[in-house]
Amino acid sequence: MPFNLLGLSDPLVRGILATGYKAPTEIQLQVIPAAVEGKDIIGCAQTGTGKTAAFVLPILNRLSHEHATKSKHIKALILTPTRELALQIEQCIIGYGRFLNMRTLTVYGGVNIKGQFSALNRGVDIVVATPGRLLDHMGRRTINLRHVEVLVLDEADRMFDMGFINDVRKIIAVVPQKRQTLLFSATIPPEVKTLAAGVMNHPKIIQVGQQRNPIETITQHIYSVRREEKMEVLLHMLQKGGMYSVLVFSRTKHGADRINHRLKRGGVNSVAIHSGRTQGQRRQAMQGFKNGKFQVMVATDIAARGIDVEGISHVINFDVPVFAEDYIHRIGRTGRATATGDAITFVCRDEEKYLRQIEWFIERKFKIEKCPGFVSTMPDLPPSRPVIKPKHKFTVPGRKRRHSRRK
Secondary structure, eight states: OOGGGTTOOHHHHHHHHHTTOOSOOHHHHHHHHHHHTTOOEEEEEOTTSOHHHHHHHHHHHHHHHHGGGOOOSOOEEEEOSSHHHHHHHHHHHHHHTTTTTOOEEEEOSSSOTHHHHHHHHHOOSEEEEOHHHHHHHHHHTOOOOTTOOEEEEOSHHHHHHTTOHHHHHHHHHHSOSSSEEEEEESOOOHHHHHHHHHHOSSOEEEEESOTTSOOTTEEEEEEEOOGGGHHHHHHHHHHTSOOSSEEEEOSSHHHHHHHHHHHHHTTOOEEEESTTSOHHHHHHHHHHHHTTSOSEEEEOGGGGGGOOOTTOOEEEESSOOSSHHHHHHHHTTSSOTTOOEEEEEEEOGGGHHHHHHHHHHHTOOOOEEOOTTOOOOSOOOOOOOOOOOOSSTTOOTTOOOOOOOOO
């Protein structure tokens, strides 16, 4: 079904087609008509399926009919957990709304706040914000949210993961109760359901695909690698060819810097992105990765949700994520939309417990392989002890459970 049959205005459809998109994805096909009607929506779909456009397009459509008033009031507020996501959403608004003359402002930390003051004084239609910086504006009384008609909570599950939920509740408390609320998330844990129940009015729940399973276009490999040889394996894979746009995930920002440094020493064009970098450095790294200047970008989980780069050929988990949900978000950076991609995870002996949690979470048993073509110079380790599959979802890693035996 083409976009012009979803109830969108003609100038908006022109903007969509100008970006190169021909037809909506499944989540867009289901969300957009309901959102255009003004319904509250909980949208759940796997990473890379087009959730951003699913809420941006209805907002632009709504405001395009009201824009003749030239009001200086903020009509739409989009909350998102990271500055990278905020910038990504802003680019979508600018691209799709190129024929609508909408005024958009991204509000996030790490940059001079005075520029945001000036834009707010001139008047904006849509604000895309991270919770912390938005609360800063609210405390300074430099932003007015009393006229917001549409509230979007993007990546709601990540809001909880990053500890933003109390900030989100404070922001929601000052937004008018009479509004449209759209909540989007890759997963819907119980905490998100509780939040939705308190801030939404009879929401329509739209779920596309199975919540726990990574999208089908991604081929997943698990390589058994000694911790001491992870760097050698990574360099081996990059140097044998076929990996033209690679995203490598590290568990910590210091680890990301070490990996980036070693890759550069090995002759690989790489760059690191994490919370320790300035906004300018992160923007420069992202742009360089997008235009092919860097073959590899090394990132941490805090940046995972804000990386939306077309054509990523491989995602490599240098460290196994501690939380199974992060595995889904990491590998979802490749195989975007209808493209295919490869996800490779290095697993050393002390990370096997995290791998078992991922298997249990996505309900899939992985085949553990050796990296093709890599010959270890170290003696083989004895077989590892079998790891017991957790019986309960919230079993604490490392905590021994006592079992009573009936006689």
